[in-house]
Amino acid sequence: MYLIPFFLRRLGHAAAILFCVVVTVVVAVRMIPGDPVEIMTAGTPGITEEQRQELRSQLGLDGSLLTQVVGSVQRFASGDMGESIRFRRSAAEVVVERLLATVELTFAAMFLALAISLPLGILAALFRGRFLDRVASAVSILGVSIPSFVLGVVLILFFSLHLKWFPVAGRGGQGLIFGLLDLASGRGIQPLVSALRHLALPAFALAFSVVAWNTRLIRSSMIEVLKADYVRFARAKGLPEFTVVMRHAFRTALIPTITIVGLQMGYLLSGAFIVENVFAWLGIGRLAVQAVSWRDYPLIQAIVAVTAVMFLLINIAVEMLYQIADPRIRHAK
Amino acid sequence: MPSDPSPSSGLLAESAAAATTAETVNVAKVAPAASKLRGVAARLRSKKGMTGLVIVLVALITTLFGDFLMPHDPTAQIVQNRFLPPVFDGGTWQHVLGSDNLGRDILSRTIAGARVSVGVSLVVVACALVVGTFLGLIAGYFGGFIDSLIMRITDFELSLPFILIALIFLAVLGPGALTAILALAATLWINYARLVRAEVMKLRTLEYVTAARSIGVGPFTIIRRHLMPAILPGVIVMATLDLSWAMIFEASLSFLGLGVQPPQTSWGVMISEGRGFLTQNMWIVLAPSLAIILTAMGINLLGDFLQDALDSESGSNPESAQR
Numbered sequence: 110m111y112l113i114p115f116f117l118r119r120l121g122h123a124a125a126i127l128f129c130v131v132v133t134v135v136v137a138v139r140m141i142p143g144d145p146v147e148i149m150t151a152g153t154p155g156i157t158e159e160q161r162q163e164l165r166s167q168l169g170l171d172g173s174l175l176t177q178v179v180g181s182v183q184r185f186a187s188g189d190m191g192e193s194i195r196f197r198r199s200a201a202e203v204v205v206e207r208l209l210a211t212v213e214l215t216f217a218a219m220f221l222a223l224a225i226s227l228p229l230g231i232l233a234a235l236f237r238g239r240f241l242d243r244v245a246s247a248v249s250i251l252g253v254s255i256p257s258f259v260l261g262v263v264l265i266l267f268f269s270l271h272l273k274w275f276p277v278a279g280r281g282g283q284g285l286i287f288g289l290l291d292l293a294s295g296r297g298i299q300p301l302v303s304a305l306r307h308l309a310l311p312a313f314a315l316a317f318s319v320v321a322w323n324t325r326l327i328r329s330s331m332i333e334v335l336k337a338d339y340v341r342f343a344r345a346k347g348l349p350e351f352t353v354v355m356r357h358a359f360r361t362a363l364i365p366t367i368t369i370v371g372l373q374m375g376y377l378l379s380g381a382f383i384v385e386n387v388f389a390w391l392g393i394g395r396l397a398v399q400a401v402s403w404r405d406y407p408l409i410q411a412i413v414a415v416t417a418v419m420f421l422l423i424n425i426a427v428e429m430l431y432q433i434a435d436p437r438i439r440h441a442k
Numbered sequence: 443m444p445s446d447p448s449p450s451s452g453l454l455a456e457s458a459a460a461a462t463t464a465e466t467v468n469v470a471k472v473a474p475a476a477s478k479l480r481g482v483a484a485r486l487r488s489k490k491g492m493t494g495l496v497i498v499l500v501a502l503i504t505t506l507f508g509d510f511l512m513p514h515d516p517t518a519q520i521v522q523n524r525f526l527p528p529v530f531d532g533g534t535w536q537h538v539l540g541s542d543n544l545g546r547d548i549l550s551r552t553i554a555g556a557r558v559s560v561g562v563s564l565v566v567v568a569c570a571l572v573v574g575t576f577l578g579l580i581a582g583y584f585g586g587f588i589d590s591l592i593m594r595i596t597d598f599e600l601s602l603p604f605i606l607i608a609l610i611f612l613a614v615l616g617p618g619a620l621t622a623i624l625a626l627a628a629t630l631w632i633n634y635a636r637l638v639r640a641e642v643m644k645l646r647t648l649e650y651v652t653a654a655r656s657i658g659v660g661p662f663t664i665i666r667r668h669l670m671p672a673i674l675p676g677v678i679v680m681a682t683l684d685l686s687w688a689m690i691f692e693a694s695l696s697f698l699g700l701g702v703q704p705p706q707t708s709w710g711v712m713i714s715e716g717r718g719f720l721t722q723n724m725w726i727v728l729a730p731s732l733a734i735i736l737t738a739m740g741i742n743l744l745g746d747f748l749q750d751a752l753d754s755e756s757g758s759n760p761e762s763a764q765r
Contacts, residue, residue, distance in 0.1 A: 126601050137614050250746075254738035256690040258697050259731045262713060266720055266727075379605035383694045397605075398698050401612045409613045413606050420603055 112432060119428060123421040128182065130417045134410045135181040138168060141406075145170065149194055149404050167191050168406065185414060191407035195400075200411035204393060208419065211392035213285050214385065215377045217308050218315035219370070222377075226320045227366075230327025231359060234335065245324050252321020257380050261314035261387035268310060275310050278389035311388040315380045319373050323366055330362040337361075371427040378420055491747030497740025504553055505560040513537075514547035516554035517705060521545050525722045542726045543719050551707055552729045558708035560737065562623060562701075563688035567681050569627040574634025575677055579665050581635065582642025589639070596632045604629045604691075612700055622701035626688050633680055641673045675752050682745035686738040693734055709734050 138145055146165050150156045165171050168191065172180070184190070193200040233245035269277040285308060288301030334340060335358050343353045382394030389395070393412055400408040504511060514537070523545035526537050539548040581589040599607060608625040615621040645651060646669070654664050695701035696710030704711055709730035716726030 126598060129598050130602070130606075133610060134613075137610050140614050250739060250742055251735075253742050254686060254690075255735050256693055256697075256738075258694055258710075259713065259734060262717060262720075262727055263731065266724060270720060375603040378603040382605045383698065386698055394605075397609055398700065401609070401617060401700060404616070406613060409609060413609055416606055417602055421601070424601075 112429065115432060116425070116429065119425045123425060126421060127414070127417060130414060131182050131185045132178055134413050135178050136174070138406050138410070139170070139174060139177070145406060149406055151404075164194070190411040190414060193408040193411070194405045195403050195408065200405075200407045201415065203408065204396065204411045204415045207391060207393045207396050208415065209286065210280060210284060210390060211378070211381050211385065211394060212419065214308070214311055214315065214381050214390060214392060215374065217285070217312040218319070218377050218381070219374065221312050222316040222319035222323060222373075225316070226323035226327060229320075230324045231331055231354065231362075233324065233328045234331030234362075235354065237332070242328075245328060249321045249325040252318045252324075255317065257314050257318065257384050258387050260317055261311065261384055264310045264314055265387070276307050280304070280307050280390060311384050311390055314387065315377060315384045318380070319377060322369075322373070326366055326369070327362060330365050331358060334358045334362045367427075367431055371424045374423050374427065375420060378416065488747055488750075490743045491751075494740045494743030494745070494747060497736060498744050501556065501560055501737045501740065504556045508553045508557050512547075512550040512553045514550040516546060516550040516707065519544040519546055525719070527723065528725050539725045539729050540723050542716060542723065548723075548725055548729050551712060552709070552733050555707050555709045555712055555730055556733065556737075558619070558702055558706060559689055559693060559710070559734070562619065562692045562708070563685050566623050566626040566630065566688040566692070567684050569623070570630035570684065571634055571677060571681050573627070574631035575638050575673075577631070578635040578638025579642055579669065579673075582639035583646060583661060583665060583669070585643075592635060593639075596635055599629065599632055608695065608700075617700040617703065619702045619706070622692055622695045625695075626691055630684055630688065633684065634677060637676060637680060638673055641676065642669055645669055645672055679745060679748045679752055682741060682748055686741040686745070689734065689741070690738055 141148065145168065146161050149164070150161060168177075170177070188201060190199070190201040190204075192198060193203050196203050229241070229245050229248065233242040236242055264275075265277055268275050283300065283304070285301070285304045288304035291300040292298050335354075337358075340353060340358050343357045344350075348357075381392065382397055384390070385392045385394035386398055393416060397409070397412050399405075400412060520541075521544075523537070523541045524543060526534075526541040526545075528537075528540040528548075531540075537547050537549070539552070541547055542551070577592050581592040607629055608622075611621050611625040611628065615624070642665075651664060651668055654668055659667075692701055693708065693710035693713070696708045697714045699714065702708040702711055704715065712730040713727050716723075716730075719726055
């Protein structure tokens with residue numbers, strides 16, 4: 110039950126950050142050179158003076174900065190993030206509709222990254238200087254040198270256009286969750302297969318740099334741990350090598366990796382904004398680029414706020430998992 | 443890579459990991475710069491480091507002397523020349539890598555792109571380094587309110603994905619090269635502020651610093667003469683590694699149409715423009731792609747090498763020196 114105060118503390122911390130986020134986006138619109146409403150509505154013909162006035166008061170531009178900030182914080186807290194100029198409906202709704210696609214891509218990339226980097230890092234540490242170690246070392250340099258969008262374009266060129274193994278773009282229907290639901294409700298495996306085929310290339314393009322860091326990290330922490338006395342002792346008492354590596358060494362070596370998964374989620378989320386635009390993946394990232402070019406300020410505000418909420422929640426979840434997983438923390442209380 | 447959730451991704455991640463696994467305490471890097479240089483010289487035999495250095499030098503020369511290296515005007519559009527194939531695919535030596543959808547020479551454009559791509563990342567890292575180091579010095583040396591303020595700002599930025607910071611800048615300033623520079627620098631300065639602050643807090647209690655203070659040396663002289671030389675090597679290593687991060691994300695933003703704007707070209711812009719013509723001449727995309735990957739790889743190899751040299755110099759991480 111030590112988790113509850115911890116959870117509340119993290120929640121309070123997240124609320125403080127969200128408060129700062131809302132203040133920042135509100136002040137940001139205020140800092141736009143010129144009249145934000147003029148800039149925003151420049152691309153929207155047929156807008157009436159009345160609507161402009163409404164927009165001005167919706168953004169709080171007609172009051173003082175303080176009343177604007179206070180009013181906006183109250184509005185955002187109640188989930189009202191204004192109306193998107195482009196879509197002429199609630200900006201929060203538009204963003205939330207796209208949320209699942211981005212979350213799906215981000216988590217798929219994290220899963221893929223761990224699925225590749227864990228075995229690769231362990232094997233590289235066990236067979237130092239041999240072939241697999243060289244592969245791991247090449248991956249760890251390439252991964253941090255290839256931009257995700259370049260990898261995405263190259264993957265499309267080779268696997269979609271040349272070999273025709275994977276679709277070029279899009280999500281292929283409703284995505285992974287609904288594919289699973291369809292399978293569970295007996296509507297066949299087709300939607301799931303389609304979702305996975307569409308997901309494969311963007312998830313890999315996004316995951317590759319994380320594969321690189323994690324492989325490197327796991328390799329070096331495995332090398333460190335394999336030298337420890339308790340590992341030598343486990344070997345000395347005649348345990349099979351597999352047990353020594355997986356049960357004794359790997360579990361300890363995993364801890365540094367778990368601690369940075371939260372950080373990497375933020376990186377993947379940033380990366381997803383870019384990769385989505387390569388693969389025409391209809392998530393928040395694609396919406397964000399469009400919102401910037403439309404100068405749809407309420408929509409941009411909503412994107413920043415919703416993404417921040419999602420990211421903070423993911424991070425709290427990761428930290429809770431960490432609390433549960435690490436025996437040093439679990440038994441300390 | 444900087445914790446590259448934010449840019450600080452890689453570095454932060456690795457340093458966090460190192461701290462957890464091995465309780466590596468960096469021995470104060472007080473060795474004079476000369477011995478550090480000797481340490482670097484001793485490792486000149488490192489194949490990786492030399493490869494990186496050569497690539498980085500080539501990239502810098504291309505950036506500085508691009509005008510003399512370009513076979514053609516990178517902006518000249520010659521309609522009859524649309525989609526010329528590269529020389530190894532039936533083309534002529536006139537246009538080594540062929541030409542793009544507007545008949546512009548791809549090799550010349552790739553060289554012209556180097557100036558913007560490498561130039562922007564140099565500016566970004568320089569801004570971040572100066573601002574971050576300055577704030578880190580102040581925070582670490584004086585502590586108190588100013589320290590808390592600076593650290594809370596870094597906490598705030600670190601708890602958000604970097605793209606949101608960029609998005610806020612884009613909302614205010616609109617897309618453009620300057621926005622990209624500001625957004626990237628606004629993310630990167632944190633790395634330097636935190637690194638420098640931690641180093642200063644460790645160093646300021648050392649005897650040679652207390653001695654200097656006790657004989658009445660002013661704070662700015664102490665910072666300049668006694669702290670900076672010890673901190674600088676770590677900062678330079680970080681700057682090298684951040685350079686590739688900045689280059690990659692400048693390219694990414696330009697690719698999305700949020701950074702450098704056409705007709706100005708950068709590698710990201712070229713890839714974005716050529717994406718629709720992959721089937722006509724894939725070199726429109728492959729040439730700038732290879733340029734980014736090679737340059738980033740060179741920078742990373744050099745950065746890793748410098749990091750290893752620095753670590754083994756200060757005796758904190760013998761493992762990495764063996765690699």
